[in-house]
Amino acid sequence: MNINPEHIWDGALEKLKTWARINSPWAIHYNSGSCNGCDIEILATLTPRYDLERVGVKLQGSPRHADILICTGPVTLQSRERLKRIYEQMPEPKFVVAVGSCAISGGAFQGCYNIVGHVDAVIPVDVYIPGCPPRPEAIIDGVVKLLESLKKTDGRAQSTDDRLQNTDNRSQTADAGQ
Amino acid sequence: MEANKFIVPIGPQHPALKEPGHFEFTVDGEVVTNATIRLGYVHRGVERGTEDRTWVQNLYLIERICGICSHIHATAYALGVEKLAGVTAPPRAQAIRELFCELERIHSHLLWVGVAAHEAGFDALFMYSWRDRETVMDLLEGLSGNRVHYSCNLLGGVKFDIDEAQRDAILRGLDFLEQRTHHYLDVVTNDAAFLRRTRGVGMMTREQAIEYGAVGPVARASGVARDVRVDAPYLAYDQFPVNTIIDTAGDLEARFAVRVRELFESYRVIREILDKLPPGELAAKMPRKMPPGEAISRVEAPRGELFYFIKSNGGDKPERVKVRTPSICNFGSVGRLTIGHQLADAPMILAGIDPCFSCNDRVVVVSTK
Ligand code: SF4
Numbered sequence: 001m002n003i004n005p006e007h008i009w010d011g012a013l014e015k016l017k018t019w020a021r022i023n024s025p026w027a028i029h030y031n032s033g034s035c036n037g038c039d040i041e042i043l044a045t046l047t048p049r050y051d052l053e054r055v056g057v058k059l060q061g062s063p064r065h066a067d068i069l070i071c072t073g074p075v076t077l078q079s080r081e082r083l084k085r086i087y088e089q090m091p092e093p094k095f096v097v098a099v100g101s102c103a104i105s106g107g108a109f110q111g112c113y114n115i116v117g118h119v120d121a122v123i124p125v126d127v128y129i130p131g132c133p134p135r136p137e138a139i140i141d142g143v144v145k146l147l148e149s150l151k152k153t154d155g156r157a158q159s160t161d162d163r164l165q166n167t168d169n170r171s172q173t174a175d176a177g178q
Numbered sequence: 179m180e181a182n183k184f185i186v187p188i189g190p191q192h193p194a195l196k197e198p199g200h201f202e203f204t205v206d207g208e209v210v211t212n213a214t215i216r217l218g219y220v221h222r223g224v225e226r227g228t229e230d231r232t233w234v235q236n237l238y239l240i241e242r243i244c245g246i247c248s249h250i251h252a253t254a255y256a257l258g259v260e261k262l263a264g265v266t267a268p269p270r271a272q273a274i275r276e277l278f279c280e281l282e283r284i285h286s287h288l289l290w291v292g293v294a295a296h297e298a299g300f301d302a303l304f305m306y307s308w309r310d311r312e313t314v315m316d317l318l319e320g321l322s323g324n325r326v327h328y329s330c331n332l333l334g335g336v337k338f339d340i341d342e343a344q345r346d347a348i349l350r351g352l353d354f355l356e357q358r359t360h361h362y363l364d365v366v367t368n369d370a371a372f373l374r375r376t377r378g379v380g381m382m383t384r385e386q387a388i389e390y391g392a393v394g395p396v397a398r399a400s401g402v403a404r405d406v407r408v409d410a411p412y413l414a415y416d417q418f419p420v421n422t423i424i425d426t427a428g429d430l431e432a433r434f435a436v437r438v439r440e441l442f443e444s445y446r447v448i449r450e451i452l453d454k455l456p457p458g459e460l461a462a463k464m465p466r467k468m469p470p471g472e473a474i475s476r477v478e479a480p481r482g483e484l485f486y487f488i489k490s491n492g493g494d495k496p497e498r499v500k501v502r503t504p505s506i507c508n509f510g511s512v513g514r515l516t517i518g519h520q521l522a523d524a525p526m527i528l529a530g531i532d533p534c535f536s537c538n539d540r541v542v543v544v545s546t547k
Contacts, residue, residue, distance in 0.1 A: 028191070030198070031198055031535075033219070033220045033222055035244055035248075036244055036245035036536040039197065040246060040289065041326065044315075047292075047305055047309060049312045074222065076222055078218055079190065082198070082219070109222050111227060112223040112227040113223040113226055115222055115223065132242075
């Protein structure tokens, strides 16, 4: 077997990156049309009783610093492009957590004229947290599950292009169904 | 002058607020000379949505207009529909609704104290007030089973009764909160560092408040005695009245003080309600179809006056539901008040009206030009 020393370093570096990524993911939050209920629960998750920072998650202001995008609410026509843009601005690898029934399916707002639908129809989603709104414990559980799953995949996500392609297919199917 | 014009765009995704809104501040150096606000990112079309749902289904859609003041929206809608049907909810139901309204006001005001303190860079206060807010969240959850959308209303009454154990839990919770609230009042009126961010900032005189049509605590902090609970009592507010809290200073400090002092009023009223809770039924019978007609209802949400217009054509769905929320009334003042202030004060002034974008979503552009 032909061992290339450079590759050994690559592997070690990847392991180190994964370790760092899992232990201190930075998140940003975007509300694409939610009723606020999910947003205040996300904030509550960061405050002393629940304290998401225990698992290393820090809420960040800029998409360019973030690993995890936390989305709430159904996607409205106005915020669709914004949501896409924020997602595209995030560096690889990136993960999306959809919080609340609205982000998962449109929830109570299904059928309203200004709703594109669920987050999944616009950007790819990794973790879904159901509830209207989910309890802070549920949000913590969702984030921890995401971090656990990163351990298995070595912190690598599918490449963005593939995933966007999948999403396009899905939303086309959804359009055709209407 | 044109050459000096520099526009700072902020949003819609921005670190300061948890909801999307787009702001353009024209600045001359650090000083804001004009402000344009663009809203509507969370416009979902709820008003139109109500026309496709039955009277009862709408209760749940309308509750989801806003996650912070969900109960007051459902109450305003239920009161309007009851007026249409000519039904009055029994006294016990009215008192329980009022109790929920006041608990919701406590959670909303504590939330606001935290968010506004965060804008001022005072994160310790943010964390403390949100920790204490969990007390009232527990009470709401204990009563209704959910932390945010309590779904306590039915058309014609309420779903939940209050038993002895819950009563004791509420009283214990209020004792703790009251003691903490004294501390907050002390902080927002005496802490020197904090006062530098709030005293004299965002001044709105009484005349301006009237001219801009400010409502709720923002108007009351400018000396305008506007409170639907007092002016036109609904629910059980004539038996368990509240006092209007007024401050005449009109700056951010006054807005803090008014909201914190309103908390004491809420504690007092809740204790009174628990003490003299009228006995009797929880709900009156409602007809399935509403007779044709129109009704309006006005209530005082935590942020100010909330107005509902409901029109029925005799079917099982409303023909039109119009909602006018307090945040949209207060937004007009933000553009004006920021002018002449440092850019760094703009988030504080914005937070000062306690903006709630999700119920604000009916206007697209507000320009102060
Ligand atoms: S899931 Fe519920 S709480 Fe969350 S945004 Fe939707 S309606 Fe609001």
